[in-house]
Amino acid sequence: xxxxxxxxxxxxxxxxxxxxxxxxxxxxxxxxxxxxxxxxxxxxxxxxxxxxxxxxxxxxxxxxxxxxxxxxxxxxxxxxxxxxxxxxxxxxxxxxxxxxxxxxxxxxxxxxxxxxxxxxxxxxxxxxxxxxxxxxxxxxxxxxxxxxxxxxxxxxxxxxxxxxxxxxxxxxxxxxxxxxxxxxxxxxxxxxxxxxxxxxxxxxxxxxxxxxxxxxxxxxxxxxxxxxxxxxxxxxxxxxxxxxxxxxxxxxxxxxxxxxxxxxxxxxxxxxxxxxxxxxxxxxxxxxxxxxxxxxxxxxxx
Amino acid sequence: xxxxxxxxxxxxxxxxxxxxxxxxxxxxxxxxxxxxxxxxxxxxxxxxxxxxxxxxxxxxxxxxxxxxxxxxxxxxxxxxxxxxxxxxxxxxxxxxxxxxxxxxxxxxxxxxxxxxxxxxxxxxxxxxxxxxxxxxxxxxxxxxxxxxxxxxxxxxxxxxxxxxxxxxxxxxxxxxxxxxxxxxxxxxxxxxxxxxxxxxxxxxxxxxxxxxxxxxxxxxxxxxxxxxxxxxxxxxxxxxxxxxxx
Numbered sequence: 169x170x171x172x173x174x175x176x177x178x179x180x181x182x183x184x185x186x187x188x189x190x191x192x193x194x195x196x197x198x199x200x201x202x203x204x205x206x207x208x209x210x211x212x213x214x215x216x217x218x219x220x221x222x223x224x225x226x227x228x229x230x231x232x233x234x235x236x237x238x239x240x241x242x243x244x245x246x247x248x249x250x251x252x253x254x255x256x257x258x259x260x261x262x263x264x265x266x267x268x269x270x271x272x273x274x275x276x277x278x279x280x281x282x283x284x285x286x287x288x289x290x291x292x293x294x295x296x297x298x299x300x301x302x303x304x305x306x307x308x309x310x311x312x313x314x315x316x317x318x319x320x321x322x323x324x325x326x327x328x329x330x331x332x333x334x335x336x337x338x339x340x341x342x343x344x345x346x347x348x349x350x351x352x353x354x355x356x357x358x359x360x361x362x363x364x365x366x367x368x369x370x371x372x373x374x375x376x377x378x379x380x381x382x383x384x385x386x387x388x389x390x391x392x393x394x395x396x397x398x399x400x401x402x403x404x405x406x407x408x409x410x411x412x413x414x415x416x417x418x419x420x421x422x423x424x425x426x427x428x429x430x431x432x433x434x435x436x437x438x439x440x441x442x443x444x445x446x447x448x449x450x451x452x453x454x455x456x457x458x459x460x461x462x463x464x465x466x467x468x469x470x
Numbered sequence: 471x472x473x474x475x476x477x478x479x480x481x482x483x484x485x486x487x488x489x490x491x492x493x494x495x496x497x498x499x500x501x502x503x504x505x506x507x508x509x510x511x512x513x514x515x516x517x518x519x520x521x522x523x524x525x526x527x528x529x530x531x532x533x534x535x536x537x538x539x540x541x542x543x544x545x546x547x548x549x550x551x552x553x554x555x556x557x558x559x560x561x562x563x564x565x566x567x568x569x570x571x572x573x574x575x576x577x578x579x580x581x582x583x584x585x586x587x588x589x590x591x592x593x594x595x596x597x598x599x600x601x602x603x604x605x606x607x608x609x610x611x612x613x614x615x616x617x618x619x620x621x622x623x624x625x626x627x628x629x630x631x632x633x634x635x636x637x638x639x640x641x642x643x644x645x646x647x648x649x650x651x652x653x654x655x656x657x658x659x660x661x662x663x664x665x666x667x668x669x670x671x672x673x674x675x676x677x678x679x680x681x682x683x684x685x686x687x688x689x690x691x692x693x694x695x696x697x698x699x700x701x702x703x704x705x706x707x708x709x710x711x712x713x714x715x716x
Contacts, residue, residue: 218563240565248563254556258487263480270476271564314564 171196171231171318171349172217178225179212179373186212188373189226196317199340199350201364203357205466209373210353211251214320217351218248231317244273247316247348249307251323255295261306262291265313272314281309284342286335301332308336312343319343322353337362357457371464384459392453394425394435396446402439410434422448473566477574478581485548485578495544496582499536500589503529507598519659526601527657529594530681534652534674536586537617541624542641542648545579549628550637553716562715572710576621583617604687612684615698616677622706623673629712651675670694673701 170193179187187209194200204210215221216228219235219242228235231245255264265282269275282288285305290298298306304324311319321340325333340363344350354360360367361381369377369384377384404423408416412434413427425435432451439446486492506512512525519527552558561571594600603609624641631637650656651665652674661669669675676697680690 220559220562240567243563243565246563250556250560250563252556252559254560256484256552256557258484259480263483267476267480268564271473271566273565310560 169196170194172200172351173229174213174217174226175228176226177213177216177223177228179209179216179221180224186373187216187223190370190373190375191226192368192375192378194318194349194351196349197344197347198365199344199352199363201360201367202351202353202370203355203360203364203367203460204370205464206355208370208464210355210370211322213370214322214351214353218242218246218320243271244314245317247311247314247319249311249319249321249324251326251353255306257296258294260292260294261287261298261302264295264306265309268310269313274315276313276315278309278313281312285309285339300327301329301335304328304332304336305339308339312348316348318349318351320351320353323355324352325354325356325359333359357455357460361456369460369463376463381456384463385454385456387459387462392426392428392431392451394432394449394451395419395422396449397421398423398439399445399447400442402442402444407435407438410438474570474573474577477566477570478577481574481578482581485544485582491544491548495540496536496586496589498539499532499586500593502535503532503590503593504597506532507594513598523600525594525598526685527682529590529600530678530685531653533587533590533613533681534616534678535649535654536590537583537613537620537677538645538648538652538674540579540583540586541617541620542627542645543638545575545621545624546628546631546637546641547634549575549625550631550634553628553714554633556716558715568710568713568715572625572713575625576618579621579624580614580617584613587613601685603681603685605684605689608689609681609684612677612680612690612695612698615695615702616673616681619673619677619698619701619705622702622709625709626705626712629709629714648672648674652678671697673698 172194174193175191177187177190178185190209190213192200202210202213212221216223217230217235219239222236230242233242233245235242261282265278269278282291285308287302287305287309290302295303295306308321308324311321325336328336337359340350340352352363364381366378366380367384368375377387379387402423404416404418407413407423407425410427412429412431413425415426417424425431436446506528507525512528513523515521515523591602595602623644627640627644628637631640651669651672653661653669658666658669658675658679670679670693676694680694680698683690
């Protein structure tokens, strides 16, 4: 049974529909991503899940609870990391962890969480003196303090440097391994690709696709592309004559071959027969980014 | 430990880490009392006041002012600031409800106002030979009532003000008339009938009179206690009603 069920969610701001019938279901133990361009309705969707916004239509259930009517119970099972949230400037990390764990019926061991999140050397540091990454890690710790069954993480690596981002990703996987279902909002393709078991792509208030990252990528069928520098002069026409090849282009010393099917095998067979090596060979695969652009007609950053 | 207790402790610690706020809320009143006490005529028996020294009368006014400063500047800006910064938004996603949050603020403010009161009584007693309230239980009860009514008013201002800045503006706008009716510039004894009636119904007018009565050894007039209770209930109820997380 799904642990989060969202059906036909509608939300309007000042008469303008921001969500237009969003539906998806998250299974227990999944990392479920919500991917979409800025302004697509990702944050509004999760705010309805968190009970921070009342939907104008549709239903939301989290562990069987209705966030609008069972709001008192929800925080015991749902941990939330908000996109923008703050703690009092002068609250220390230790105080924040102790304080927030007193709010829950079954608090997690905050020392252990702090260890996982590498906050132990910052216990005495006031919130205002934490770096962006440390604030983010503290925020994740606070979201997990109540031993929630579901954690909603909204744009959790925005503003982090690449190393910190990778650290947080590793961390999210460890949290999932503890049995927490994760709803992850993101507009980073790499993040979605690396972390999510399944993804809902949202655009202009609608779900345009729900699939695994690989599934989304395989939906787009367009040319593959191979780039290489031949070690000896090569008759381009011979490559172009191959049935798998669509086009051959010369870019400086390099050849760019596009086509489909077993393109790489066909090209390397010709090269091997001519005793020509393919130097600096690169096969460009479709990424989630390509799939995303194909689905929404724009990039995530736009 | 209960969330209410934990939150109260955390809020108190945070409060004490803001030196400027602490000064205005806690030290300002004792300093004012000391300044008043240094004026010779304040310490001399005054026939107009039935032979009582004015400093004895002023102590309850200074107590009321300390509470008012705390309620209308410290507390309002704290809460409005939390809302502006998103601290309340973060709390909203936890099991802590507005009642626990407001309750913790009230408890902290009350505990700290009792600390200020203690300092005022000690300074008054040791420096200016002001006798301790003759009816101490009544005095403490009245102090709690004045504190509750003013803090409720402060929370109401915080609930209604759109941001920290306007909360501060509304707070100081309320401060001066309330202090006027408390008798800071014109003692209640010299107010005419209309002013006195208004004063009786304001939290600080009713509060100062009750504290002065308890100091002199009388139980306060029920009308003053009722006025304080009414302010607490109405302002507190409205503050909870109009409370906004964001």
